[in-house]
Amino acid sequence: MTFSMIRRRPGGLPVEVTGFVGRKAELEKLSELIVRARMITVVGPGGVGKTRIALRAAAGQKDAFDHGVCLVELSGLRDPELLPHTVAAALGLPEQTGESQLDALLDHLQQRHLLIILDTCEHLVDHCAMLADILMRETSRVTVLATSRQPLDVPGEHTCPLPPLPVPDSDQGRAGTDDAVELFAQRAATVVPGFEITDDNRERVIALCRRLDGIPLAIELATVRLRAVPLDQLINRLEDRFRLLTGGRRTALPRHQTLRTTIDWSYELCTPRERMLWARLSIFAGPFELSAVEEVCSGGELGRHEIMETLIGLVDKSIVVRADDDDAVYRALDTIREYGAEKLAQSGEESGVRARHIARYATLARHFSDHFVDDDQLARFHSLHREHDNLRSAFEYALSEPGQDEAAAELAISLWGYWQISGLYTEARYWLARVLERFPGDCPQRGWALGVRAYITAFQGDPRSAVQDLAEAVPLAERLGDRLLLGRLHLYRHLALVFSGRLDEATAAGARAREIMQEIGDHLGLVCIDAQEGHLHHLAGDSARSLESCQRGMRRLGEHSREQWVRGYLHYLIGIARFRDGDLDGCVEPLLEGMRIKISLGDNTGLAYCLEGLAWHAAETGRMERVAWLLGAAERLWQWGGGNRLSGTAIMESHHQRAERLAHAKLGGVRYAERHAQGFRAAIEQVVLAAENGSEHLAPLPRAPRRLEVLTPREREVASLVVQGLSNREIAQRLVISKRTADAHVEHILTKLGLSSRTEVAAFLD
Structure with a gap:
């Protein structure tokens, strides 16, 4: 197994892709504040580099925090109700419990020593302030570093104003005062190979940087023009533009106006098609793919065949940047996107572009649902996960635009598999609740929304609420005569009853679901009921029937299937069934395969199940140190899921307690606790590698290859x-x-x- 399969850790710090210039004093101050204060806000105007310095300071101080640094990117978030969820998702905290997301977040952070970066707070300033205040009062070792155009005004807040880069008064300026000039030189060298600051051009560069007030974004936008015009012409054209705005006087514009004017200038230097695309691109939140741009932004005077060339033009002008060197993924800075949004609103095209955006993501969601068990499930899931901010935007547009209620319902319902794999249960319930408000009467949308919410709620550990939703949904489906909906509702009811421990009722619900799904040929539903019945038989103590159900599910998927989600659980259940039958040699590989699949998906709950099973096997084969760290690692995953094992029945608990008791007796209390704590604290990749290799002891991860x-x-x-x-x-x-x-x-x-x-x-x- 290679860890290249694993998606990037949520909340991880990105690697800098361009050189960091200057800011020595500010960086020292911010670094010192991070280790002695608990609430810091980097404040400054747009384009000044607040995010950049926050990330650089955090990277330098990450070793000061036992549990590291977590970056929460907020620029793509518009609904403040989802702020706690967004922070939890960045922490990699699955939503497995029925408690509020804020409570789950606080429970998780109680014992954590962590730096949380809330990046780009100004559009959610009140809610960010409230969250930061709660974190300060309810936790003792969490530090919050925010970036915002204004302070959060939280008690105990330390503000770190970030001015523009300094510009020297003359050629006498040197290190520490000529950072703006150094930035110009670095960026210009990427546009004009071999460009250097010399005695001949230094004064002109200083004059230009001074005219741009040392604002990094303004300087970067200006240097791009060197590709088309020499330095002297660049300075003259920009000076002419500013002179128009100041009536010929040489008084400085306010800094926000300097940046605005520079962006205006960049906009006017674009071709008409580039301006049109710039405005339309503002509809995206977060990164966007080329295919999305072609689908959403084409139309009218900008044909689909012209999109790529026009987008390349915006990349060349630094309006859009490549977000990924390997894939065709792009992004725009917040300031650039805000400007484009103004232009889009003025153009009268906003509703049409929004409609195409909604249609794009509704189609992606529907395709993911219709082809859930196809071989490319993992790739399509990761693609959707990367587009999560745009999925949110599509929901917000659909729920605010007239006539888009059905599209909002299709999004929420079709994403059932995405919600399930990603563990974003609370957010799923949020959107489904808003959809249900729009469909109060008997209609397919209400039936499906109730059913999907029940399915999600059961997985989240609240089967009682799931059964209540289904009590309304099943009669509704019967009145509608919708056989597919009815079969799926009985499937969801089966799951909720299994998790409630009502196994006899669940058996009847499963039989009814299977009958309907066989009648209508619902392949996906039959695969799911095979897996769910395998789990039911496992909880009932019937390992033979559990193995039979799981093997039937495997045959239904196909010998060469690369489907991941269901197969992962089927492998786990096959391993546990063999273990309970005493097949200690035959149970390990299915458990390991389940583990490989679950980590590739980022499914922490499924991974915890597999680590538990491997710990039980280690206990029966006398490998007690392995038992301790496996159970420690599983315990942390269970805590991330809210602290309860969904299948915490007598059978599960008896195996868990037996493994724990045997290891404790062999190792002694102190040594067991040490090894358990080691597994609890270890990186998940480290645990998985040791489990994969059959190791008795946890070893450090191999050193990354030299690149x-x-x-x-x-x-x-x-x-x-x-x-x-x-x-x-x-x-x-x-x-x-x-x-x-x-x-x-x-x-x-x-x-x-x-x-x-x-x-x-x-x-x-x-």
């Missing part, structure tokens, strides 16, 4: 000189380049290798 191939030949040459201990000035002299070029090379090396200092380069290359 020197990401460096250019010149950067490798510079890196070797860094290892030899040469300063940047000495490197410049050795290679006959300017010091600024050497500085830029070193910065690029650090960024590409994911390092934070020159001293780490030697360790990396040893």
Whole structure:
């Protein structure tokens, strides 16, 4: 197994893709605040680099926090009711309980020593302030670092104002005062290869940076024009533009107006089609794929065949940036997107673009549902998960645009499998509740929404509420005469009754579901009932019938199926059935295969089941240290799920307690507790690798391979000189380049290798 299958950890810090310039004093202040204060807000105007410095400071201080750093990106969030859910999702906290998401979040954070970054709070400032205040009062070791255009005004808040980059008054300016000039030089060098600040052009660059008030985004937008015009013309054209706005006076514009004017200028330098696409792209929240742009943003004077060329034009002008080097995924900065949204509203096209956006994501959701057990399930799930902010936006548009109620219902209902795999149960119930408000009478939408909500609610550990929803939905489906809906509702009722421990009633519901689904040929429903009945027989203590049901489900999927979600649980149940039959050799591989599948999906609950089963096996084979850390790792996953095992029946508990008792007796209380705590604290990847290898002890993860191939030949040459201990000035002299070029090379090396200092380069290359 390779960990390349695992999706990027939620809340992880992104790798910097461009050099970090200056900010030494601000970075030192912010870094010092992070370790001594609990509530810090980086404040400053749009485009000044608040997110960038927050991420850089957090990366430098992550070792000061026992449980690391979690980034919560809020720019794509518009509904404040989902703020606690968004934080929980960034923490990787599955929604497995019926309690409020805020309560679950606070329970999880009680014993955590963690830095949480709330990035881009200004559009949700009141709700972010309320959440931060609660975190300050209800936890003792959680630190909140926010970025916002205004303070949150929370008691105990320390603000860290971030001004624009300093610009020297003259050629006398040096390090610490010419950061804006250095930024210009770095970005210009990426546009015009070989560009350097020289004695001939330095004063002109200083004048330009001063005119742009040292605002990083304004400088970056301006440097892009060097591709089309030389430096002198660039300065003259920008100066002419500002002179128009100041009536010919040389008084400075307010800084927010400087940025606005720079963006206006960039907009006017775009072609008509690029302007149109810029406005339409504002409909997306978060990253977007090329296929989405072609589908949502084409129309009228911008044909689908023109989208790619037009998008490339916006990338060339730094209006849009590549978010992923491997896939055609793009994004726009918040300030750029806000500007585009204004233009879209003025154009009169907003409703039409919103309708296409809704249709795009409703189609994706429907395709995921209709092809849930297809071989590409995992890839399609990860694609949807990456588009989560856009799914939210589609819901918000559909629930606010006239005539889009049915689209909102289709989204919420068709995403049943996505909600299930992702564990986003609370958010699913939120959207389904809003859909149900729009469909109060007898109609298919109400029946399906009630059924899907019941299914999700049962998985979340609230089967009683699920049974209540189904008590309304089943008669409704009978009145409608909808056989597919009725069969699925009995399937969902079977699950809710199993989780309620009402196994006799569940057996009857399962038989009714199977009868209807066989009648109408519901392949997906039959696969699901096979798995659910396998679980029922397991809880009833009938391992033979459990194995029979699971093997029938496997045959129904097909020998070569690459479906993941159902197969993962079928493998787990097959392993447990063999274990209970005493087949200690035959139970391990199904449990390991279930584990591999569940970690590839990010399904922490399914993973916990598999680790439990492997711990029971280890106990019966006398490997007690393995028992302790496996149970410790599973315990953390159960806690993430709210602290209760959904199938916490006598059979499950008896196996768990026996493994715990045997390990405790063999190791002694102290040693068992140490090994259990080791598993509880270990990275999940570390646990999975040790389980996969059959290890008795937890070992550190293997060191990541050296990625020197990401460096250019010149950067490798510079890196070797860094290892030899040469300063940047000495490197410049050795290679006959300017010091600024050497500085830029070193910065690029650090960024590409994911390092934070020159001293780490030697360790990396040893």
